[in-house]
Amino acid sequence: MPVSFTQHDVGSRVDRRLAGFLETWRAPVDDPDVEAAYRLLTDFILRGGKRVRPRLCYWGWRGAGGDDSEEIITAAAALELCHAGLLIHDDIMDGSELRRGRVTVHRSLAGLHHGPGAEMFGQAGGILLGTLSLAWSDTMLSSCGVEPHRLRAAHHVFDAMRTEVISGQYLDVLAQLRAGASVAEALTVIRFKTAKYTVERPLQIGGALAGASMELLESYSRFGLPLGEAFQLRDDVLGTFGSESETGKSALDDLREGKHTVLFAHAVRKASPAQLRHLRRWHGNPELTEERAEEVREILRDTGALAEVEQMIEERVHEAVTALSAARMEPEAAKALTLMADRLAHRTK
Amino acid sequence: MPVSFTQHDVGSRVDRRLAGFLETWRAPVDDPDVEAAYRLLTDFILRGGKRVRPRLCYWGWRGAGGDDSEEIITAAAALELCHAGLLIHDDIMDGSELRRGRVTVHRSLAGLHHGPGAEMFGQAGGILLGTLSLAWSDTMLSSCGVEPHRLRAAHHVFDAMRTEVISGQYLDVLAQLRAGASVAEALTVIRFKTAKYTVERPLQIGGALAGASMELLESYSRFGLPLGEAFQLRDDVLGTFGSESETGKSALDDLREGKHTVLFAHAVRKASPAQLRHLRRWHGNPELTEERAEEVREILRDTGALAEVEQMIEERVHEAVTALSAARMEPEAAKALTLMADRLAHRTK
Known part of the structure; x- marks a missing residue:
């Protein structure tokens, strides 16, 4: 399949370009600990990750008639x-231990040092390295x-994107504080x-x-928004039902953090009083064990919440693909994006 | 004095421009809590601050022949x-309560909510709002x-600047973990x-x-680096000897955090064994009281550390002004920058 080959190729070309870019940004300070931090950041950026956004950006260009x-x-x-910068910050905010199957950046930094200040150091260093990666993204795009x-024109979209994702994350953090979130709020x-x-x-x-x-650009919205929702709904399913060895994240994290996902909102809506008590007790409880998590998963299945989310994913992929087929764009890009839509919505990692 | 008038004018024109820019970036999400966060960020940006960097940027342009x-x-x-973005992040890293005479952004956010998650929420929100302000700075420059x-060309300098300041802050955070910093390391x-x-x-x-x-541009370096050092040395002096009502920051923070300043490094080098014990006991001790702080200040005076830092400031301002007078640039800008050098090095807030 040539499309699939090209997609793989985009990912590895992006990786090589990133490696080359990072090579040019050595630490400006001659200090072994600063250099170690730069290595840690470079490793985090280069290893792992599905390169979803770069591949979509590439096909957005090709769809508009841009040559490879x-x-x-x-x-x-x-x-x-x-x-990468947003993920590093996100892991600090969530207190996550694992990302992409490895120790998160702020935890790795904390591990480089000992004593009472190590924890604070890891957080501070993680904030700084995340900010550095964000600054570099701007440098690289420019x-x-x-x-x-x-x-x-592209920078305007990039600016809007950053404001939107930060506002969305802020809403997400707020949701953790609020009593709970409805399906509509989670959406x-x-x-x-x-x-x-x-x-x-x-x-x-x-x-x-x-x-x-x-x-x-409007056709890209009509394709992108439903597909993006499907992507996150799949993420939520994998966050609780996925295999840690595939996703690189613990399948307990979302539950322990009490993430207000659509999946969870559906379950709350349908749960019996006993099920609701169990959900309330363990959702957002950092002491949740694997055994208790399995019981929560059972409730998510029994209430039909899981099936409902699976159906929402299918509807959205269908909507996305329909919008794409109506768009006036380069056929090769339309084909590649249709394939990607299916894969992103049905991925296991 | 026309120069002084123009300088004041730059600050207020920058403020008006910021207000206009922020007006265009309303929260993309229709949610009162997100809007409250945007207001908090806007207030932080617009109220207070000396506008040192904008004024220097302005005179750098004028010095190169740019028209107003x-x-x-x-x-x-x-x-x-x-x-503003870097300060918000910095206050999280340092755990500071006050900035510009007001409660810091992450503490304000924490104060908007109650219960056990408020602290974490304040940190997460502060990371996000700081990142938003950093993204906007890029938008505005572009x-x-x-x-x-x-x-x-300017963006290349901006890129270098961001990498440098983040690396410098990382070194600063590292210094808190290390046993102590020499004068050379602090510099x-x-x-x-x-x-x-x-x-x-x-x-x-x-x-x-x-x-x-x-x-x-090289003349600007020869002027800027010594003046910048003098600026920070003054900051360190104000951080311990300044008046909270003028600086807007507590004069205990630097000592409590155990900031490894040049001032402190000088004192350690010259202290008697008894003085050294006192410094070691209270520097970096969060329980430091105003009374103990006054004793630390006495040691900073008695060892001659304060006088030494004052002398370093004078030497650097002299070096900066000498470099400027040798530069080929617009005379009005040279005059304005000479005046600024003196004011920045001898400020009381």
């Missing part, structure tokens, strides 16, 4: 630096080599935190760089 | 958004309206964390936007 070129690989790689007018968080950030905006950035018409 | 214009005010204002070639932190970030790079960004020659 070095410029779009650089721009696509920039999105991965942005993503230097991709696309002519200034189109770059400005609003998803829209900003994931659907726009992960699918719609990367496609549009690629499109804008290639000079896409407003009409095509 | 709206473009440079926008670019200068962008530096203030960057600074949209200042200077022609693309010069904007690229390295200062160079990256402050001298480049606060003075050299803002001047060069303004210069690059106006198409400054490499020679002038």
Whole structure:
């Protein structure tokens, strides 16, 4: 399948471009501990990750008639630096131990040092390294080599994306504090935190760089928003039902943190009083064991919440693919994106 | 004095530009709590702050022959958004309660909510709002309206600046963990964390936007680095000897946090064994009272550390002003910068 080959190729080209970029940003201070921190950040960026956003950005460009070129690989790689920075910060906010199957950046930093200050050091260092990666993403996008007018258009989308994802994450953090979230509220968080950030905006950035018409950019929205929601709904399912060895994240984290997912909101709506008591007791409880988690999973199945989310995923993928087939765009890109939609919604990691 | 009037004017023009920019970035999510967070961020950016970096950026432009214009005010204002973001993150890392005479952003956010999650919420929200302000600074600089070639040159300096300040802050955080820092080590932190970030790079960004020659950009370094060191040395003195009502920060924070300042490194080098025991006991001790702090201050005076730092400040201001008088640049800008050098080094807040 040529499309699948090309997609794989985009990921590895992005990786090589990232490696080359990071090579040029050595630590400006001659200090072994600063250099160790840079290595840690570089490792985190280069190892693991599905490169979803870069691939969508690439196909957004191709869909708008852009030729396969070095410029779009650089721009696509920039999105991965942005993503790495946000993930590092996110893991601090959530207190997560694992990411991409490895110890999170702030925990790794804390582990480099001993004594009472190690924990605070890990957090501070993680905030700084995340910010560095975010700054670099901007540097990399700005230097991709696309002519200034189109770059400005893409930068506007990039600016909107950053504001949206941060607002979505803020809503997500707020939801943890509030008594609970309805299905509708959880869907609003998803829209900003994931659907726009992960699918719609990367496609549009690629499109804008290639000079896409407003009409095509709107088609990317109609495809991207439902697919992005499906992507996050799958993420929520994997976050509780996934295999740690595949996802690289613990299948207890979302439950322990008390993430207000659509999955959970459905279960709360349908649960019997006894089931509700169990959910309330263990959702957001850091002492949740694997045994108790299995009982929570059973409730998510028994109430039909899991089936409902699976159905929501199917509906959204269908909506996305239908929108795509109506769009006026390069057929090869439409084919690649249709395939990606299916894979993203049905992935196991 | 026309120069002084113009300087004041730059600050208030930057403020108005910031207010206008922030007005255009309303919360993309229709949620009262997200809107409250945006207001908190906007207030933090607009109230207080000396606008040192914007003013230096402005005079860097003028020194390179740039006319007074709206473009440079926008670019200068962008530096203030960057600074605000870094300060918000810095206050989280240091656990500070006060900034600019008011409660810090993460503490304000924590105060908006109650219960056990409030502390974590404040941190998470602060990380997000700081990142938002940093993203906006990039947006604002990119949209200042200077022609693309010069904007690229300025963006390269901006990129270097962000990497340097983050590396400097990382070194600073590391220094808290290490047994202590020598005068030379403390000066390295200062160079990256402050001298480049606060003075050299803002001047060069303004210069690059106006198409400054490499020679002038180098003159800006020769002026900016010693002045930036003097600025931070004054900051360290104010951090321990300053008046809270003037600085807007507690004069106990630096001591409680155990900041490894040049001031402190000098004192350690000259202290008697009894004085050293007292310094070691209270420096970095969160239980430090005002009474014990006064004893620490006495040791900083008695060992001659304070006088030594004052002398270092004078030497650096002299070096900076000498470099400036040798530079080929617009005389009005040279005059304004000479005046600024004196004020920054001898400020009381």
